[in-house]
Amino acid sequence: MTQQITLQTEVTPDLLGARLDQALAQLFPDYSRSRIKVWIENNQVSVNGTIINKAREKVFGGEYIEIQAEVEDEVRFEPEDIPLNIVYEDDDILVINKPKDLVVHPGAGNPNGTVLNALLYHYPAIAEVPRAGIVHRLDKDTTGLMVVAKTIPAQTHLVNALQKRKITREYEAVASGIMTQGGKVDEPMARHPTKRTAMAVHPMGKAAVTHYRIMERFRNYTRLRLRLETGRTHQIRVHMAHIAHPLLGDQLYGGRPRPPKGASEDFLTVLRNFKRQALHAAMLRLEHPITGELMEWHAPLPDDFVELIEALKTDYLLYKDDLDY
Template sequence: MSEQILLTGVIPSHANGKRLDQALAELFPDYSRSRLKNWITDGSVTIDGQVVDRPREKVLTGMEIQVDAEIEEEQRYSAQPIDLNIVYEDDHILIINKPAGLVVHPGAGKPDGTLLNALLHYHPPIDQVPRAGIVHRLDKDTTGLMVVAKTIPAQTYLVAAMQGREITREYEAVCNGAMTAGGLVDEPIGRHATKRTHMAVVNSGRPAVTHYRVSERFRAHTHLRLRLETGRTHQIRVHMAHIRHPLVGDLTYGGRPRPPQQASAELLQTLQGFKRQALHAARLSLHHPITGEWLSWDAPTPPDFVELLAQLRRDRQAHPHD
């Protein structure tokens, strides 16, 4: 199924001489540039009644534009009744606190049972929005806050805000090693040369910047607060491993258990039993896509993370001079 839309407009004087795709982005800001470009190339756009299929075509003041196109529903994904922890909701956005173990988007080896399937069930009209409104992702075993757009205008705004680094995402993590101070990692991230499911710091990668500060130090671990400037796949996990402080539980990037000397049986059990990366998206802040109001949400630290911190504190108290 699909929705047929008809858009009309006239090229304003300030867009005289611009490319068609640029002019359409100004005329119809509710739609993404990539979507508009696709509509041009598939023949859905006319100028003064003539089909123009070249995005680079120059336009002149007063030209009449018409877009007669279809928005495809993402019906290839099924709606499934999966519980969602909704922190905030209005007519335009959802803020969700994602649990560990929930995959965000269907993919190879995981065709359903994802956040996307849950969103289609919870709010059926979201099937009109690309990717069911998902603007950014969290790894399967990372917990915490995500924003989801319920409408195309909201998604268009949020995607641009994410690309423009206007959405603040703060995380907490526990890493291996006792760090002495915070800092930042500014290293490009791309696909690993030989392990195709892994990411890595590579010269040919995309720019990636992670800020981190120390919240609490333990004998052989550190509780961190981190802020992303960019949103690369596995960014925090890769950057922390790169500076030799991989996250606790992150076996993919070297975070195997590294207990301090003379650790208690309880701490050993907690470290060995922590089967996911110790990473939680704790705070999300953004301008509302419609009202412009600056909003911020916090997600409580999940129970397994709380228990990990408690065991590390007990270990520090038991060995005050280490």
């Protein structure tokens, strides 16, 4: 069994000079470079409306890509009885509160045990929806709200809403360092030039905008509320690191715990035991993809995040008379 797929995108400026197959492998990470190369050689890839059948052809950025191809159904992800924390459900959508240590979609190193596997178990019919209805992702160790489409029409509308920035997502985070005011990070992002699993601010990357405001200040750390205007991979983590305030616990982007002077052993223990980036998707607001009703959900901080905040507060109260802010 095969199914016809259509993939469309624009080549981003950071791929200037890349081979066509290399560029498409980055633009469509769900498909292997070898599969993409076959599509190119089989005249299934057009660039600016012209069929290109040479994988080594160079791209320059800005080209319009369209792929008309068939994919086999041989890759079937297995349903798994993994519990889901369901915040809301109707016939068209599902909103879940994702815990830490749970990958959203199978991939290299995580072939199963994911949100997708859980969705296939709890909702067998969702197998007919591309990517089992997953329209946006959270990193493995980021907790909080995700919306999932249960039908193809719902998925089509949600993907369109995301692209048009009509879905509001707000996060809570703890950043390293003492921040004095809120603001906005408007810096384009692309794949990191040397670290394959990382992203980076890059002048030729895709547009990325993050808004943030201060909720609380502690010793050496600041609690933030953030709102995504765009949804790039690792966006909040990369943007906060870019302005020299990486998220606490984010080892990939430099947020290793830096305890303040004189910290108690209890506080140090909490920091050592918090082994993930301090980031939680706290609010999700969207228009229902079928009814058009404006809907909003909130997810309380998970237990480990609450414990972290309490420890930061306790440490701050012990030393607040010595601080100059």
